[in-house]
Amino acid sequence: MSDANHARRTAVYLLDQVLGEGRLLAECYAAGALEKLAPEDRARAQRLAAETLRSLERADRVLKKHLKKTPPLTVMNALRLGTVELCSGGAAHGVVNAMVAIVSRHRRHGQLKGLVNAVLRKVAEEGPAEWAKLRTPRLPNWLRKPLVQAWGAEAMLGMEAAHYAGAPLDVTGKPDADLSALGGVLLPTGSVRIAAAGQVSSLPGFEAGDWWVQDAAAALPARILNVQPGEQVLELCAAPGGKTMQMAAAGAKVTAVDISENRVARLRENLERTGLEAELITGDALEQTGQYDAVLLDAPCSATGTIRRHPDLPQAKDGSEFGGLIELQAQMLAHAWSLVKPGGRLMFCTCSLLPDEGECQVEEALDMFPDMTADREALNLPGVEPAWITEEGGLRLRPDYWATDGGMDGFYMALLRKSA
Numbered sequence: 001m002s003d004a005n006h007a008r009r010t011a012v013y014l015l016d017q018v019l020g021e022g023r024l025l026a027e028c029y030a031a032g033a034l035e036k037l038a039p040e041d042r043a044r045a046q047r048l049a050a051e052t053l054r055s056l057e058r059a060d061r062v063l064k065k066h067l068k069k070t071p072p073l074t075v076m077n078a079l080r081l082g083t084v085e086l087c088s089g090g091a092a093h094g095v096v097n098a099m100v101a102i103v104s105r106h107r108r109h110g111q112l113k114g115l116v117n118a119v120l121r122k123v124a125e126e127g128p129a130e131w132a133k134l135r136t137p138r139l140p141n142w143l144r145k146p147l148v149q150a151w152g153a154e155a156m157l158g159m160e161a162a163h164y165a166g167a168p169l170d171v172t173g174k175p176d177a178d179l180s181a182l183g184g185v186l187l188p189t190g191s192v193r194i195a196a197a198g199q200v201s202s203l204p205g206f207e208a209g210d211w212w213v214q215d216a217a218a219a220l221p222a223r224i225l226n227v228q229p230g231e232q233v234l235e236l237c238a239a240p241g242g243k244t245m246q247m248a249a250a251g252a253k254v255t256a257v258d259i260s261e262n263r264v265a266r267l268r269e270n271l272e273r274t275g276l277e278a279e280l281i282t283g284d285a286l287e288q289t290g291q292y293d294a295v296l297l298d299a300p301c302s303a304t305g306t307i308r309r310h311p312d313l314p315q316a317k318d319g320s321e322f323g324g325l326i327e328l329q330a331q332m333l334a335h336a337w338s339l340v341k342p343g344g345r346l347m348f349c350t351c352s353l354l355p356d357e358g359e360c361q362v363e364e365a366l367d368m369f370p371d372m373t374a375d376r377e378a379l380n381l382p383g384v385e386p387a388w389i390t391e392e393g394g395l396r397l398r399p400d401y402w403a404t405d406g407g408m409d410g411f412y413m414a415l416l417r418k419s420a
């Protein structure tokens with residue numbers, strides 16, 4: 001049976017994990033955080049946690065004047081969640097009572113229920129009018145600084161607006177599938193965009209495997225690589241398989257590698273649902289051998305291009321992983337290049353907004369490998385602005401692009417050709 005307070009309690013737990021332990025929401029879900037909830041409460045807990053993280057700066061501003069000192073984290077998170085609900089149209093009585101009930105059950109901080117009651121009552125009175133006047137939430141400085149340096153202050157504000165707006169649902173269809181029953185909009189790059197999708201698995205064509213969820217930006221690397229029927233293709237870092245399915249659907253013989261057993265299991269499920277075929281390898285990209293017509297490397301990265309859909313990321317992380325990731329990407333790019341046949345091609349991509357994980361990697365690879373050239377022509381696709389093509393010959397996508405049509409994830413990609 002659905003229980004809104006169970007969903008709220010879980011949302012507070014999720015906020016404690018992200019803001020207190022530095023864990024990503026996906027890690028909490030994989031560890032079973034939603035297991036005891038009814039399906040509709042799962043979706044509700046996820047939505048409440050995501051909305052609160054997206055609006056954290058606003059919630060803290062509204063709460064600041066009602067708090068003499070910051071309460072313990074879990075109480076603060078209950079206040080934040082209550083504030084977000086109250087300021088986005090939640091009924092005062094229901095929200096305040098729910099948050100008081102949640103805090104009163106807490107073993108150590110139950111006595112703070114009076115504070116929660118008093119503060120949220122004030123927020124219910126004054127918060128909603130204040131909310132709309134507050135600025136769009138900004139990224140934390142550890143991430144904002146390098147991004148302002150890379151793209152400028154104005155672009156940063158556009159990206160923050162896109163992060164706050166969240167993402168629509170984009171799907172990629174099999175080449176012969178009729179997706180009209182989805183009621184979405186066909187984007188110029190070929191993806192179908194659905195504004196208010198609801199539960200993905202109940203959408204028409206999901207069970208039949210006619211399509212899969214994939215952001216419009218994430219669908220471009222495989223479109224640009226443009227594999228042909230019968231080509232031998234290697235995908236490194238492939239799970240959960242959006243790009244594998246695109247290439248298998250195009251008729252290529254795809255070998256897909258990923259180091260994570262759980263994620264390979266998801267890739268297998270995705271292939272089964274869509275009836276597509278690929279050879280799957282659970283293993284390290286750096287240990288693969290062979291020679292392929294085409295290689296696609298979707299390297300592990302900061303994932304800073306996906307903040308629209310993962311508002312936990314800037315709050316859980318602090319940038320300390322950047323150095324290791326940048327080094328790993330360089331190693332992977334060099335290794336992937338050794339697996340490309342003479343005359344073949346490599347698609348290098350990352351879902352990052354940091355040039356160190358995109359433009360700089362390709363610039364360095366072009367310097368290092370005399371037989372490598374970046375194919376600019378291949379980037380001329382409908383829906384892709386010529387201004388998005390970079391100096392070294394890659395494609396830079398940002399969440400503030402297509403601003404009035406629902407945006408796109410941040411991504412970088414380059415098609416690298418090997419001389420014959």
Ligand SMILES: C[S@@+](CC[C@H](N)C(=O)[O-])C[C@H]1O[C@@H](n2cnc3c(N)ncnc32)[C@H](O)[C@@H]1O
Nearest residue numbers: 237238239240241242243258259260284285298
């Ligand atoms: C950006 S995700 C890949 C998304 C995927 N290409 C898609 O389109 O659905 C990066 C992946 O790299 C994998 N990974 C990380 N280190 C790896 C390694 N050393 N070898 C192979 N895969 C690795 C992760 O498990 C993760 O699934």
